[in-house]
Amino acid sequence: MNAPDPMIRITTQRQILLEELGKTKNHPTACELYDMVRKRLPRIGLGTVYRNLELMADTGIILKLEVGGSQKRFDAEIEPHYHIRCCRCGKVENIEVDIIQDIVQSAAKKTSYDIIGHHVEFSGECPDCQDGSSKI
Amino acid sequence: MNAPDPMIRITTQRQILLEELGKTKNHPTACELYDMVRKRLPRIGLGTVYRNLELMADTGIILKLEVGGSQKRFDAEIEPHYHIRCCRCGKVENIEVDIIQDIVQSAAKKTSYDIIGHHVEFSGECPDCQDGSSKI
């Protein structure tokens, strides 16, 4: 009936993008990733970075984090886990808290939505920001 | 040592903004609120809306929701509660799930952050979007 899915090619920019994302635990933004990748592929375009991150997130090989702050962040770790964000510097880190399965069940009972997922985001002051908190 | 805090004035635009936000349970965006308020204050500027929402959120009399999607949303209900967002239409609603206090304690043990708060956001398909899901 409809045309076959267009093929997805393995391009250098995709490989390197994925490699660089895999190297860090910093949940980089698209721009941060752009800077990282540019050290190896100086001519890559920012649009390519956005397009491919979007594609990979849709495919499910990476995670797009819609956390607080004005920029989206990306994560190579796709196993479910939660995050904590520093309310001062905006840094996002993993937090090793057990996934709450119960909450999805009890939420399902309380809503007529068809629940697809959930995310828990803590916020607080990171150690770095605690030190100089009153300064500046 | 430093100058006293500048006074905060009760302006018409602030009063009406707060009233309009209080009237709805829809977690409006700044632009949606702008449209609502403009019916009563046609000459209000969008900048004023943004500035005051920011101010009120900082003061703690309203909540700024940093949920998924590209726009921030605002909430007059400041008692802790969780939200669910429709992954199709972007609508955000409250979800009546008990606040998980335990998770904050266990998170506190797992991190060196000074935890200030947390938020749980579910995502799923709202009833409206479930119907016509395959259409269009």
Next chain:
DNA sequence: ACTATATTGCAAATCATCCGCATTGGCGAA
């Protein structure tokens, strides 16, 4: 009422993200 200054409306600037398009480059077929 008078004044000091916090706040506004407006417009222009910024920031993140997306898009159109001519050119390039994967990769399956010959």
Next chain:
DNA sequence: TTCGCCAATGCGGATGATTTGCAATATAGT
């Protein structure tokens, strides 16, 4: 291998959301 199709890229320019600068205005203390 080479060839050719068309997915993907680099570019630069749109878009949408939010912020900011500034002269004009309005609140609140005297």
